[in-house]
Amino acid sequence: MNNQRSTNSDEASQKLKQETVANETEQREAPFNETYHRGPVLLRGQMIPSESSTARLLNEENSTDWLHHDPWRVLRIQSEFVDGFGALAEVGPAVSIFGSARIKPDEPMYKAAQEMGTMVAQRDIAVITGGGPGIMEAANRGASEAGGVSVGLGIELPHEQGINEWVNLGLNFRYFFVRKTMFVKYSSGFVICPGGFGTLDEMFELLTLVQTHKVRYMPVALFGSEYWEGLIDWLRGPVSDHGMISQIDPSLFVVTDDPEEAVAVATGAIQRDRQN
Incomplete structure (x- = not known):
């Protein structure tokens, strides 16, 4: 009899403990x-x-604030990629020519860029530029006058005047990174003419992608040795001496003052592919 009472007491005590633990767990885990x-x-x-x-x-929504929220920006970014890929997918082999928008039509650099645009088009290769004035207009003009494909990838900026008149396939982008993706994806070679921050940004992003093997090797010609001399001396001097780049990284580009050589370098990969 005593054993039965003890068993009942133990069961009641165990049940009470279980209920207490359950209550504590519920309070702890369900805030x-x-x-x-x-x-x-x-x-x-x-x-x-x-x-x-x-x-x-x-x-019913009267406010347009939602147009400026990040989720909507993602859709705009996505649409820019879709539009860019769709427009450029059938352009064929292409070379990008970068350079300053501030070069005037009567300057020798404008004439050189126009000549390079012509030579690229004569090789049945499309010319892609940033679509603006200066070097970009000159290269587009050369390609267009030669009967080639003249592509302009513009960017929305307060001081830009839109796509130049020598472009026969043009797109305008809101975002620099989308635009730069189009340059790299659809170009097989590059000519970099003198330019400012925008040109340097495009050049170094391209060289970084090649250096880190994020893209296949693409030939790059820096046109205008006097303009690029100081930068190249700095890269081969302090930057290399401090171990910030490898000894072979400066070989990722060729410096020239000859428009024909610049075009030969930039179109070299395309020509080799055609021969194979």
Whole structure:
């Protein structure tokens, strides 16, 4: 009899402990009374919205602030990639010519860029530029006058005048990184003429991609040795001496003052592919 009472007491005690643990666990593990799922996103507590995504979609909206929110920017970025890929997919072999928008038509550098655009087009290769004035206009002009494909990839800037008149296939981008992707994806060689921050940005991003093997090797010609001399001395001197680049990295580009040599370098990979 005593054994039965002891067993009952032990069972009651065990049950009480289990209920106590369950209550403590519930209090410890359930700080929020409600869970809301918005697609793959889980929301609880103060993060739960007052209305569903469908309700917000169907609400009459007078404010246009949503146009400037990051999710909408993602869609705009996506649309720029889609438009760029769609427009350039059938351009064929192409060479990009970079350079300053500030070069005037009566300057020797403009004439040289125009000549290079002509020579590229005569090889049945498309010319791609940033679509603006200066060096870009000159290269597009040379390609267009030679009956070639003259591509301009413009960028939305306050001081730019839009796509130049010598472009026969043009796109305008909001975002620099989308535009630069198009240059690299659809070009098989590059001529870099004198230019400022924009030209340097494009040049170094290209060289970085080649250096790190993110893209296949692409020939690069720097046109205008006097202009590039100081930069090259710095790269081969302090930058290399401090171990910031390897000894072979300066060989990723060729410096020349000859438009014909610059074009030969930039179109070299395309010509070799054609021969094979």
